Amino acid sequence: MSDHEYTPKSKAGKWFNDRLPLLTLANHLTDYPTPKNLNYWWTFGGILTFCLITQIVTGLTLAMHYIAHADMAFESVEHIMRDVNYGWLIRYIHANGASMFFLAVYIHIFRSLFYGSYKSPREIIWIIGIIIYLLMMAAAFMGYVLPWGQMSFWGATVITNLFSAIPLVGEGIVTWLWGGYSVDNPTLTRFFTLHYLIPFLILGLVVLHIWALHVPGNNNPVGIDVKKPSKDTVPFHPYIVIKDGFALLMFMIVFAFFVFYAPNILGHADNYIEANPLVTPAHIVPEWYLLPFYAILRSVPDKLLGVVAMLSAILILAVLPWLDTSKIRSAVFRPLYKQFYWILVADVLILGYMGAMPAEGLYLLIARVATAYYFLHFLVILPVLGLKERTIPLPLSITEPVLGGSPNMAMAKKKESKLE
Amino acid sequence: MSDKKPKRRDFLFTASYAVGAVGAAAVVWPLVDQMNPDASVKALASTEVDISSLTPGNTITVLWRGKPVFIRRRTQEEIAEARSVKMEDLIHPEKDEDRAKNPEWLVMLGVCTHLGCVPLNDKGDYNGWFCPCHGSHYDTSGRIRKGPAPWNMEIPKYEFVNTNTIKIG
Numbered sequence: 001m002s003d004h005e006y007t008p009k010s011k012a013g014k015w016f017n018d019r020l021p022l023l024t025l026a027n028h029l030t031d032y033p034t035p036k037n038l039n040y041w042w043t044f045g046g047i048l049t050f051c052l053i054t055q056i057v058t059g060l061t062l063a064m065h066y067i068a069h070a071d072m073a074f075e076s077v078e079h080i081m082r083d084v085n086y087g088w089l090i091r092y093i094h095a096n097g098a099s100m101f102f103l104a105v106y107i108h109i110f111r112s113l114f115y116g117s118y119k120s121p122r123e124i125i126w127i128i129g130i131i132i133y134l135l136m137m138a139a140a141f142m143g144y145v146l147p148w149g150q151m152s153f154w155g156a157t158v159i160t161n162l163f164s165a166i167p168l169v170g171e172g173i174v175t176w177l178w179g180g181y182s183v184d185n186p187t188l189t190r191f192f193t194l195h196y197l198i199p200f201l202i203l204g205l206v207v208l209h210i211w212a213l214h215v216p217g218n219n220n221p222v223g224i225d226v227k228k229p230s231k232d233t234v235p236f237h238p239y240i241v242i243k244d245g246f247a248l249l250m251f252m253i254v255f256a257f258f259v260f261y262a263p264n265i266l267g268h269a270d271n272y273i274e275a276n277p278l279v280t281p282a283h284i285v286p287e288w289y290l291l292p293f294y295a296i297l298r299s300v301p302d303k304l305l306g307v308v309a310m311l312s313a314i315l316i317l318a319v320l321p322w323l324d325t326s327k328i329r330s331a332v333f334r335p336l337y338k339q340f341y342w343i344l345v346a347d348v349l350i351l352g353y354m355g356a357m358p359a360e361g362l363y364l365l366i367a368r369v370a371t372a373y374y375f376l377h378f379l380v381i382l383p384v385l386g387l388k389e390r391t392i393p394l395p396l397s398i399t400e401p402v403l404g405g406s407p408n409m410a411m412a413k414k415k416e417s418k419l420e
Numbered sequence: 421m422s423d424k425k426p427k428r429r430d431f432l433f434t435a436s437y438a439v440g441a442v443g444a445a446a447v448v449w450p451l452v453d454q455m456n457p458d459a460s461v462k463a464l465a466s467t468e469v470d471i472s473s474l475t476p477g478n479t480i481t482v483l484w485r486g487k488p489v490f491i492r493r494r495t496q497e498e499i500a501e502a503r504s505v506k507m508e509d510l511i512h513p514e515k516d517e518d519r520a521k522n523p524e525w526l527v528m529l530g531v532c533t534h535l536g537c538v539p540l541n542d543k544g545d546y547n548g549w550f551c552p553c554h555g556s557h558y559d560t561s562g563r564i565r566k567g568p569a570p571w572n573m574e575i576p577k578y579e580f581v582n583t584n585t586i587k588i589g
Contacts, residue, residue, distance in 0.1 A: 154537065158553060161536040176452075180461045182486030190455065278481055278488050280538040284553045298554050303534055303570045359555050 028214075033233035034240050035220035037398045041111040042218065043247030044104050045210075050248055051101040052206065056199050058094040066146065068192035070185035073148035074274040092263040098140050099266045100255050102289035105133060109317075114341055116329030117219040123321040125212040130318045132205050137314075139198040140287065142191040149271030150281050156183045156191070158284060162297075165307040182277060222398045223330025232398050283358065291355030292348050296374070298359040299367040309371065316378050323378055325386030333392040337385055344377050461485075466589030468581065471525075479541050481530055484588045488530035488538050489576060490549075491586065494560060499523045501547065502561035512571045516561040519575055527578050527586060528562045534569035549573070 006027045008014045017023040065084050067076040080087035109129070112118050118126035145156045160177050164170040179186030217228055226232045234240070258266065266288060270281045286294050296313050300306035316323075331338040347370050354367035467484045471491060474480055479492040494502075502516040503523075520526045530538050530549075537553035544550030545566060546559035556567030563572040578588045 154553075158535040158537065161534075164536075176456050178457075179455055180457050180486055184461075184486045186455075186458070186461070277486055278483060278538065280540075280552060282540075282552050284537065298568075301568050303568055306568060 030235065030237040032214065032236040033217065033228035033230075034236050035218055035226045035232060035398055036234045036239070037220050037222060038218065038240065038243070039221055040243075040247055041107070041114075042220075043244045044108040044111065046244035047104045047248055047251050048101070048108060049206065050251075051097060051104055052199065052202060054097050055094065055101060056203070058090050058097060059196070059199065061090050062094055063196065066192075068146070068189050070148060070188050070275075073146060073188060077147045089259070092259045096255065096258040096263060096266065098143065099258070099287070099289065100251075101136065102140070104251070105136065106289070109133070110345065113344075114331045114338075115219055115221060116223055116324070116326075116331070118321050119324065119327075119329050120321065121216045122213075122219060125209060126321060127318055128205055128209045128212060130314075132202055132209065133317075134314065135198050135202050135205070137290065139195055139202070140289070142195040142198075144271075144287060145188065145191050146195065147271060148188065148275045150273045150275055150279075151268045151271040151284070153183060153275035153277065154280055154284050155286060156187065160187075162307050162310075165304040167304070184277075219329060220398055221330060221332065222395060223328065223332070224394055224398065226398060285356055288352070288356070291353075292351035293355075295351040295355035295367045296371045298355070299364065299371045313371075313374060316375070320378065320382075324382045326382075326389065326391070327386075328391045328394065333394055334385075334389055335392065336389045340377065340381055340385065344374075347373050347377070466587055469586045469588065470584060471586055472584040476524070481538075482588070484576065489588055490526070490528055490530040490541075490562075490573075492526045494520070494524055494526055498547070498560040502559060502563075505559065505561075505563075509565075511564050514561075514563060514572055516563075519561050519563070519572070522580070525586075526560075526562060527575065527588070529574040529576055531573065532556055532569055533564065533571040533573065534567070539573070 006024050008017050008023050013023055062080065065076065065080045065087065067073060077091070080091050082088075084090075112126065112129075141155070141159060145152045160174055160183065163177065164174045166173060175181065177187070178184065179190065217226065220226060229235075268285065285291070293310050293313055297306045297310040300309045326334060326337065328334055331341055351367065351370045351374065354363055354370065357363040359367070464485060467482060467489075469480070469482050469491060471480070471493075474491065474493045476493050477495045477498075479490050481488045481490055483489070499516075499520075502520075505516075507513045507515075516523075519528070532539050532551040532553065534551065534554055534556050537551050539549035539551040539556070539558060541549060544557035546557050548560045548562060548565075549558040550556070551558075551567065551569065554568050556569035557565050558569075558573060559565050561572075562575075564570070576588055578586055581587050
């Protein structure tokens with residue numbers, strides 16, 4: 001922001017800007033120097049902003065028709081689907097939008113893991129991101145409860161009961177969360193309130209996330225520090241705006257496919273049955289984006305330890321910048337880490353699959369091994385790898401591998417082009 | 421600060437913070453407590469159930485405080501099975517005699533003590549109940565035998581009003 005002083009051209013602009021420097025902010029955002037080697041994995045920040053705005057806009061319009069009452073919620077959702085003008089469209093965008101939001105956030109997180117974006121000096125960006133992710137899960141869970149179908153009801157029952165694992169005060173906390181002795185109308189109304197609130201909390205955190213990003217600037221696929229502004233950077237507008245815009249269009253094609261051709265494929269059929277406190281569906285599964293954590297919960301045979309393991313699996317990410325002892329950011333220059341990275345990706349996918357399967361026999365065994373490996377990756381492999389790994393020499397600038405140089409640089413270039 | 425005696429102003433600061441903290445807590449408590457069960461929820465404390473039509477080997481499920489309650493009229497084999505179990509084999513040791521005062525009638529909350537699902541009747545490895553959510557097995561006395569649930573299914577407060585009616589709560 002302090003790279004150069006900005007003065008608006010018009011007299012009125014200058015007058016306004018002297019009193020509230022909004023134009024200086026706008027100028028900072030358009031001129032913001034960005035590494036010129038950012039690849040398409042870097043476009044998901046913009047895509048996520050789009051997802052948040054989409055959820056807020058469709059959510060606001062749905063709230064104009066939805067009734068948060070145990071006797072009427074299910075019917076009001078059907079009313080939205082059948083009677084409200086374009087209600088089906090808005091609801092399908094909102095419901096699938098949650099899935100698209102998580103799809104994008106997982107790509108965004110795994111991009112950060114591959115290129116070491118969470119490392120110094122970007123730890124605060126990363127931690128704010130993890131808080132946003134936690135809030136997203138809370139918002140998604142409470143949103144899933146609102147239609148008051150069977151999965152809504154029993155999902156709410158199972159998740160709120162996680163708190164009963166807390167010794168001594170657990171039962172009291174669960175009763176307090178429910179506002180009764182089971183999930184019922186008081187639970188539904190407070191979930192609706194919180195579901196409405198959380199997106200705006202996320203919006204505030206997104207501002208902090210971007211602010212914290214603009215202090216050191218973007219990481220990049222080579223993972224070395226970039227002098228800015230310099231020949232290594234391009235202004236955010238128009239270069240990154242166009243690239244983000246193109247990626248967003250591609251993303252919207254996938255989004256539209258789900259909304260128009262398979263709007264219910266990511267949901268569960270049981271949620272079109274109204275909530276019944278006397279009958280638990282034969283097979284309770286959360287939405288797909290929570291399955292890996294669900295698998296971890298179920299793989300531990302003890303109630304309290306299962307809950308602890310599941311929460312640790314998420315919270316361990318917050319201390320990742322200190323668990324990873326390697327000074328090298330990008331996996332491009334870390335041949336061993338790169339392999340462990342892909343094993344972790346496979347491990348999380350396996351956990352997700354096991355979370356969707358019944359917790360018995362071979363499924364349970366595989367889920368246990370995958371759970372153990374998940375923690376092994378963060379607690380043992382990452383700290384040790386940073387000290388033992390023989391990394392590939394870094395180029396001096398992000399321009400160097402492109403313009404050619406020493407044999408090592410050629411190798412880096414080859415590795416990088418293979419990646420993209 | 422440390423080598424000086426506390427002054428009148430330090431005392432005023434400490435006193436102000438203390439009063440402020442008490443005031444804040446007094447304001448926060450109603451905002452927290454409003455989420456606890458309200459008077460109308462607490463008022464639905466008891467339910468009477470007619471059990472005259474229940475034959476041995478069958479279960480009825482009734483709703484009490486928003487939760488299912490299983491009332492099972494057990495067969496002689498089920499009672500014998502429940503009473504022959506050794507205490508060492510139980511995860512949460514409780515005698516069947518203490519759980520079912522009248523051995524033919526088992527009245528318990530049909531809520532899995534793991535994460536609150538409703539277990540299925542006549543299922544599982546112990547001929548009692550099986551919870552489909554995370555695979556907890558309960559025996560014919562509703563005691564946890566296998567799986568992640570930590571305790572036996574809870575026995576609510578109940579009494580026989582007469583031979584045909586049970587009052588729960």
